[in-house]
Amino acid sequence: MEDKLPEFLFRNELQRLLDCLITKGFKVIGPKVEDGALVYSPLEQVAELPLGWSDQQAPGRYRLNQTDSVRYFHWANGPQALKPLLNPPRNILWQAKRQADGSLEFIVPDDSISPVAVIGVKSCDLSALALQDQHFLEGEYPDPAYQARRKSLFLVAVNCSTAASTCFCASTGDGPEASTGFDMVMTELEDGFILQAGSEKGREVMAMLPLTAVSESMLQQKQKQKETVFAAQSRQLRTIEKTDLAEKRAHPCWDDIAERCLACGNCTMVCPTCFCHHQTEEAQVNGVDSQHVREWDSCFGGSHGQLAGFQVRDSVKSRYQQWMIHKLDFWQEQYGRSGCTGCGRCMTWCPAEIDFVAEANLIARGEQE
């Protein structure tokens, strides 16, 4: 899709991009500092972006610190990206009303979608989005609500200029540069942004911006930035073939993990590809109104393994095995690739500081870090 040469937007013109998206009717969502983390949240002004902020991540640890950098996107990631926008944590599927004669009237909830533009999407999260698309749109039963949100989504990707210690997208082939799945992609340099369109919609937006030509030196800076991020990724997930993990359920490492794992489900909640959910009925006291709700679920929770009246996974070990073996092994059979895109969130947001990559490498390949 790189049919046009990239162009350059000076730093002081970035507000024009936001204005242009707002004019086109998008609700703009971008990274902001909230409660000590980078959170994608509605914004209208460039001043709301995380100017100079950077993140330090390690298993079980996330800290933000402000630097004197002039950059808005010099950080790895926050706890969530696109998943809550397309597959909300809580979603009303239908409502029902009991009629006087006892029959039920079913009501389709108002799911009018306002078009959303997300600015600052990372490459690993675009790969994760492609996997969510595969699950929610390309299966036997496409999800209409997901489809509607997805269709109206405008994505402005940003290439990473830094990596957290938990990042490993280079080893999964999902970054650090975004190559596909966006409407526009930005590479932030000190003076401004190299922009490139990835779709017709992206070209339309770019046509409305005061762009200048990209110099050879800018392209060299872009290349250097990419190489720096590659080199900064010390963590690597080794290639895991089908059955590499599934056939190692007897490995002693699982018991060691189970002593530390709190089965709290945080890893699955922040994972950009996890899609499990449960459905519940919420009846009102009046005996007339009821709604059917879909909520994010986790394979670490009790309801996930409660099948046909009994619990099929009644130990922390069996739940951790389900999470890791499904994500890295069974996904290959199910979706043609591993379910991991190297964002590292499952490690950072694990309150028990479990190193998913090190454990997987150890179990599948016998490799100690």
Add this chain to the structure above:
Amino acid sequence: MSKPTLAVHKFSSCDGCQLALLNMGEALADLAQHVEIKHFVEAGLVNEDAKVDIALVEGSVVTAKDQQRIRRVRSNSRYLISMGACATSGGIQALKNLADNPADWIGQIYPQPEFIDSLDRSSAIKQYVEVDFELWGCPVSSLQVSEAVATLLNGAEPLDNQEKLCIECKRAGKICTLVTGGEPCLGPVTRAGCGALCPAFGRACYGCYGGAELSNQSGLRKRLEGLGLPPESIQKRMHLIHPDPQQQNER
């Protein structure tokens, strides 16, 4: 068909769970239209021995009189729900259950213990009578109560949600206080239901909803020790609202 009947009984407690009911606001007005509330002292309705379809029981059993009364409540009620920390695990007052010599507990506190009529232990309601459903929390949330009652009125059994607070917290989009601030959050071992109230205000969960299913308490203890917390303060934190570990177990 006459309306289903409901009673709210109080045992040893702070009344906070009854207040959670009063705080339901419009939902309480709705509830009052669909059930006949026979007994609810905090709301001014007194008829303790009324026979009812649903009894909500707040508080723990701490006196001989309580022991008799809870049996009467049980025989007067079709469906009994114990609500709140006191009713489900004995509550904060179950601290005395941990004393080396519980019989002497009152003597250590009051100069004239002969005026205090109290059992050696503070007990959850299920220690004395069969409980049909439990609502954990200190206090319970209005939403929990209205959901459970609404489910019963619609002819279904309420769902016993024992999932971990972390799952509820992440659904609500809250930022982990343990990971971003090293806070001693008990969310990973605590039962959901509060809507992640404390983490929503940047405060670590202190476990007032009691234990979740498949809780790895020793794993969390080790992690909190790793964050620099002394073992005794972790112990105190874990036992703050539900001190008696024997009553933490599932029914």
